[in-house]
Amino acid sequence: TGIGGVYGNKGGVCVSFTIRETRLCFVGCHLAAHQEKVQDRNSDYMEIVDEMSKKLSGRKNFWFTNEYHHVFWAGDLNYRIDYDRGKVVQMCYQGLEGWKELYNHDQLQKELAKETVFIDFNESQPLFQPTYKYDRMKNVYPDDSKQRIPSWCDRILWKSFSDEVITQEDYYSAQTVFGSTTALFTRCSSWSARTRTYLRV
Numbered sequence: 001t002g003i004g005g006v007y008g009n010k011g012g013v014c015v016s017f018t019i020r021e022t023r024l025c026f027v028g029c030h031l032a033a034h035q036e037k038v039q040d041r042n043s044d045y046m047e048i049v050d051e052m053s054k055k056l057s058g059r060k061n062f063w064f065t066n067e068y069h070h071v072f073w074a075g076d077l078n079y080r081i082d083y084d085r086g087k088v089v090q091m092c093y094q095g096l097e098g099w100k101e102l103y104n105h106d107q108l109q110k111e112l113a114k115e116t117v118f119i120d121f122n123e124s125q126p127l128f129q130p131t132y133k134y135d136r137m138k139n140v141y142p143d144d145s146k147q148r149i150p151s152w153c154d155r156i157l158w159k160s161f162s163d164e165v166i167t168q169e170d171y172y173s174a175q176t177v178f179g180s181t182t183a184l185f186t187r188c189s190s191w192s193a194r195t196r197t198y199l200r201v
Contacts, residue, residue, distance in 0.1 A: 010030050010044060013027070013028050013029075014027040014052055014056070014064075016056065016068060019199070020195055020199075021194075022069045022070070022164075022195060022197070022199060023067065023070075024068060024070050024072075024201070025067070025068040025070070025071045025072070026072045027048075027072070027074070028074055029045075029048055029073070029076075029077070031045065031077050031078045032078060033078050035080045035082075035148070035149065037078075038079070038111065042111060042116055042117045046117070049064070049065065065159055069160060069161050070159070070164065070166060070190065070201075071121075071159045071160075072156065072188075072201070073121060073156070073157045073159075074154075074155065074156040074184065076153055076154050077153065077154070079107040079108035079111070079155070080132070080149055080151040081102055081106055081107070081130065081149055081152070082105050082106075083102065083105040085148075088105075088130070088149050089150060092130055092134075092141060093129075096125075096127070099125070099126065099127075099129060100125060102130065106151075108155065109123075118159075120159050122159065122166070122168075123155065123156070123158075124171050125171075126171055127170070128171075128172050129173075131154055131173050132148075132153040134182075136182075154173075154182050154183075154184050155184070156171065156184055156186045158188060163193065163194065164190055164192055164194070166188050166189070167188065167190065168187070168188050169186075169188065170185070170187040171184075172184070172185060187201070188201050
């Protein structure tokens with residue numbers, strides 16, 4: 001999904017395997033950047049699904065995300081918060097109360113509600129402050145000449161068969177891990193009546 005569909009600055013990869021008769025798929029991706037590029041991000045997602053479906057499913061008009069008991073999708077999805085930057089920065093420092101309000105203005109949440117992308121995928125309220133434009137060395141959101149809005153660009157979503165319910169136990173960011181993006185982690189568990197096994201990832 002990169003520049004011209006050739007340059008590899010954006011796109012997705014996945015790995016799938018089976019454990020105790022349970023099919024798992026993990027997808028990592030990097031979608032289009034910039035505040036106003038919501039439709040480009042949606043298009044990137046659909047292109048990844050279409051191309052991976054051709055390679056993994058081999059069935060026409062059938063998304064590969066429906067082939068697995070559990071699908072975990074993570075990466076720099078680049079969806080932003082649509083709200084006044086000054087107010088966003090203030091609420092970033094207010095803890096969970098402020099983050100819940102910011103989550104209502106999150107582009108990805110709006111697209112999920114409209115079912116334009118990540119259909120049947122789930123995400124819990126992030127239990128961490130927006131990571132985009134956060135200076136982890138100084139623990140501040142510094143002034144930005146481009147007025148870019150702090151956001152949850154890095155995300156983890158999941159999707160499961162209806163009878164294989166996932167419980168997300170944790171959803172945090174690793175603020176002590178330094179790099180160009182923020183490392184996230186989640187812990188999920190599921191009880192399968194089908195195989196009578198307990199799965200934790």
